[in-house]
Amino acid sequence: DQQVKQNSPSLSVQEGRISILNCDYTNSMFDYFLWYKKYPAEGPTFLISISSIKDKNEDGRFTVFLNKSAKHLSLHIVPSQPGDSAVYFCAATYTGNQFYFGTGTSLTVIP
Amino acid sequence: NAGVMQNPRHLVRRRGQEARLRCSPMKGHSHVYWYRQLPEEGLKFMVYLQKENIIDESGMPKERFSAEFPKEGPSILRIQQVVRGDSAAYFCASSPRGGDHNEQFFGPGTRLTVL
Numbered sequence: 001d002q003q004v005k006q007n008s009p010s011l012s013v014q015e016g017r018i019s020i021l022n023c024d025y026t027n028s029m030f031d032y033f034l035w036y037k038k039y040p041a042e043g044p045t046f047l048i049s050i051s052s053i054k055d056k057n058e059d060g061r062f063t064v065f066l067n068k069s070a071k072h073l074s075l076h077i078v079p080s081q082p083g084d085s086a087v088y089f090c091a092a093t094y095t096g097n098q099f100y101f102g103t104g105t106s107l108t109v110i111p
Numbered sequence: 112n113a114g115v116m117q118n119p120r121h122l123v124r125r126r127g128q129e130a131r132l133r134c135s136p137m138k139g140h141s142h143v144y145w146y147r148q149l150p151e152e153g154l155k156f157m158v159y160l161q162k163e164n165i166i167d168e169s170g171m172p173k174e175r176f177s178a179e180f181p182k183e184g185p186s187i188l189r190i191q192q193v194v195r196g197d198s199a200a201y202f203c204a205s206s207p208r209g210g211d212h213n214e215q216f217f218g219p220g221t222r223l224t225v226l
Contacts (some may be wrong), residue, residue: 002153004153006153014194032215036217041219041220042219043115043117043202043204043217043218043219043220044154044202044222045217046214046215046216076209084185086137089153089154095167096213097142097144097159097166097167097213098144098156098159098167098169099144099146099154099156100156101153101154101155101171102153103151103152103153104153
């Protein structure tokens with residue numbers, strides 16, 4: 001039962017352009033959402049999070065948007081840089097303990 | 112300040128053997144979480160432990176898998192009588208406290224291959 005879904009397995013973007021990664025969820029109890037970035041042979045690294053009481057959170061080049069009615073969140077990276085090339089996972093929780101992860105989107109930023 | 116440490120990074124076992132995966136949380140963190148990532152899939156929660164206590168093991172298979180986090184030493188994920196389907200990357204994460212939407216810090220993972 002995949003409660004968090006990332007329907008795009010891969011995305012390619014030109015350097016300097018905007019990258020938009022999408023994530024959908026099914027469990028309306030989720031109240032905290034996170035994005036993690038993962039390089040090969042490494043563990044996921046926390047990127048940015050958002051509480052369900054907000055609809056936007058920004059940190060430098062990274063912005064996460066939350067649409068609760070649509071059960072949808074997105075991560076915007078502007079401008080995209082080659083070093084952003086990685087697999088991005090969205091995650092959600094309602095207990096604060098168990099995180100539910102999506103299957104990941106592999107982002108390639110083309111120089 | 113060292114991050115979450117996991118060892119071994121790679122582990123090869125034959126079917127029927129036991130696998131022991133170790134996780135040392137970040138300094139000051141007393142909450143540990145284990146996740147498994149099968150090929151082409153996301154991370155799946157297995158178990159959440161505090162020192163000497165299992166808090167939530169709802170994601171752990173009922174047989175062959177066990178986890179502990181003793182008062183001293185690392186957290187151990189133990190898989191008995193491994194089968195080929197156990198081949199996966201196992202990630203450990205830690206946080207300074209549980210619940211309350213804390214960020215979890217992940218280790219580099221242990222890649223288990225069952226021959």
